[in-house]
Amino acid sequence: MKKTTDILDKAQNGVKLNHDEVIFLLSQREEATLNRIYEAARNTRTEYFGNKIFAYGFVYFSTYCHNECSFCFYRKSNDQSLRYRKNRDEIVDLSKALAASGVHLIDLTMGEDAVFLEDEERLIELVDAVKAATGLALMISPGKVSEPLLDKLIKSGVDWYALYQETYNRQLYRKMRLDQDYDQRMSTKIQARDKGFLLEEGLLTGIGDTIEDRAQAMLAMGSLGVSQVRTMTFVPQKGTPLENVTPQDCGNELLNISVMRLLYPDKLIPASLDVEGLSGLQGRLMAGANVITSIIPPREGLAGVSQSSLDIDDGSRSLPMIIPTLEAAGLTLATNADYENFLKKEKIKRGA
Ligand code: SF4
Numbered sequence: 001m002k003k004t005t006d007i008l009d010k011a012q013n014g015v016k017l018n019h020d021e022v023i024f025l026l027s028q029r030e031e032a033t034l035n036r037i038y039e040a041a042r043n044t045r046t047e048y049f050g051n052k053i054f055a056y057g058f059v060y061f062s063t064y065c066h067n068e069c070s071f072c073f074y075r076k077s078n079d080q081s082l083r084y085r086k087n088r089d090e091i092v093d094l095s096k097a098l099a100a101s102g103v104h105l106i107d108l109t110m111g112e113d114a115v116f117l118e119d120e121e122r123l124i125e126l127v128d129a130v131k132a133a134t135g136l137a138l139m140i141s142p143g144k145v146s147e148p149l150l151d152k153l154i155k156s157g158v159d160w161y162a163l164y165q166e167t168y169n170r171q172l173y174r175k176m177r178l179d180q181d182y183d184q185r186m187s188t189k190i191q192a193r194d195k196g197f198l199l200e201e202g203l204l205t206g207i208g209d210t211i212e213d214r215a216q217a218m219l220a221m222g223s224l225g226v227s228q229v230r231t232m233t234f235v236p237q238k239g240t241p242l243e244n245v246t247p248q249d250c251g252n253e254l255l256n257i258s259v260m261r262l263l264y265p266d267k268l269i270p271a272s273l274d275v276e277g278l279s280g281l282q283g284r285l286m287a288g289a290n291v292i293t294s295i296i297p298p299r300e301g302l303a304g305v306s307q308s309s310l311d312i313d314d315g316s317r318s319l320p321m322i323i324p325t326l327e328a329a330g331l332t333l334a335t336n337a338d339y340e341n342f343l344k345k346e347k348i349k350r351g352a
Contacts (some may be wrong), residue, residue, distance in 0.1 A: 065111025
């Protein structure tokens, strides 16, 4: 009990936790202790962000991909996967609707779709069109891309580049991201960071990762200079090699969120709707998350990543349906000015 108190006090006093302390926190299983960790994470969020929460609109505009990640529904060989590629006008209209609903950023996501990767101008044109139509901050999640494409994307005003490693355990990585070089993926992130993008990194849990793996990844993400750190629980996907893995509950994800908040108090940490939908939002906010991600407009034929359809068509992943959960947790939606202010300060901190 005293050790937990000492570690939480240390973190809340702004002192960086070390490897052993991170391991200790991630090893806790008793409910009362977990509640104390969640509470410390919430207090830290309040200290840095008040009661304001950011919201990201998610436009998964192409579900085609040439990769074979073993955990992913959209891997190339999965013939059960939903495939679509939205055209530019559809993407702009979806983005405008999300902007009108009050999101602070549009996350433009695709699988590694050769159509866009071989015709970079097509991708840049759609990014420019979304920027012009919404005026919002943009995140791009296009997979691993070439250096010239990174240059074009930053010139088009894209703020964020998201490229998830999912695990920093190289052996596990090889089983998850089949035939994708670990170091090349890392180098692409570093290139993007050095060009002035803010980075989002991601950690998947429930894929055979250990507490040591998670601690190592969380600490390494700080050295990488990330500005947003996300963690999600693995959801087994039909038609994939991991289809029959027994799913874990979301306990590790919630604890990861809290420990990330204590490690990185001034960074953005998502509460993703893409694992448990709206019903899982409160727990993630109570664990210290401060961005709601995977907000998807209903009935537009869009998919999520881990949960391809959960809560989408009935509108439960749209902002008006989400606000009551925020308010019940004593939180409020930030303004666009709040988000712009965060971006400005974070870019200065990162030297971007
Ligand atoms: S995780 Fe991304 S890169 Fe891997 S198969 Fe799925 S869409 Fe493709």
